[in-house]
Amino acid sequence: MHYRTREVVRVTAERYDCDVLVIGGGIVGLSTAYAITRAVPGARVTVLEKERRPAAHQTGRNSGVIHSGIYYRPGTLKARYATQGAAEMVTFCAARGIPHAVPGKLIVATGRAELPRLHALAQRGRENGIEVRELGPSQIGTYEPEVTGLAALRVAATGVCDFTAVARRLAAESGADIRYGARVARVSRRPGLGVAVRVERAGRAGAGGVVRGRVLVNCAGLHSDRIARLTGDDPGTQIVPFRGEYYELARPGLVRGLVYPVPDPDFPFLGVHLTRGVDGSVHVGPNAVPALAREGYGWSTVSPAELAGTLTWPGSWRIAARHWRYGAGELRRSVSKRAFTEAVRRLLPAVREDDLVPAPAGVRAQAVLRDGTLADDFLIREGPATVHVLNAPSPAATASLPIGREVARRALTMLEAIGGER
Structure with missing residues (x-):
């Protein structure tokens, strides 16, 4: 598709602060800004990020895994973008000297009931074009001498990187006007007049201003549904925050690469796993427990308003009714280090309780639908002059480059339509 760059810039200068206004300075928002300026070099992009740095939340608080795409149902956005994005992410990091590695991983079955699921996972991986090797119990030790199981899959394409460094580089190379400490307070959208966002400056009472854009892109992550409602669009979902708690392995030599359990097909979390990062440390986790605030990184952080939003959403109670047994196990591992250690020992018998050091x-x-369905794929919806990224869980960081291009394509299509009307 060809975009009329000169017309975009001329109209912007007359009325708007920017062509595209992106809310959210995580890896998806910054990848979108990067993709827009690559597609249309004359386009003006502004990014609003409420924190004082990029990648402060989901992007900078995960295990840093470049996922291969083996888990995702063929034909979904996750499957397509993860396999494509993994290769692109490795290339992006290599070209810029960003720390990364591709050690591969094992997915290990520790009980007989998991064997059919492991085999089905191997088939799914092959359907997604991923090289998968099935291992017997004696072959597991070739890759991970301290890991035991009945069978395993070896996925060579899985890697790790520093996603915070990736986000910083995307910010630097995008050429966008990135405004940190800028919290969105209100959004006004009127036909033919674009979108106006009232911004509050962090830590400065009464400070702020209005930023006007022709098209708004909502990549606000933990607050994406709230931003959608501020624009007047109904997201049809509620963000229900789940905290993932990690430990670091005091004896990192116990693990060479990445080791995962066989995931529960009824729940969109991968279970407690072990990940050797680019710095040589090994992260263990996460579990998944309800957070009491959208940025609730510990049990002591509570937002009554956000918690009320979770509890009054019909889907939250349907999740609880459907998955209470699973949730009870996660809660037990949250409050009991011994229980967490037991979960790890299923994969790594040599680990001791004092090997686990708390990590951030x-x-x-x-995103949870009204009927209690956990949105399992990327969810991107459009409104008048708006594009909302309403669900971008793992592997969003892995897939951020192709996701950014897709969101950019939608925003630029809107922008071209507006330009065509003039």
């Missing part, structure tokens, strides 16, 4: 937690922005 993360919060997953899980």
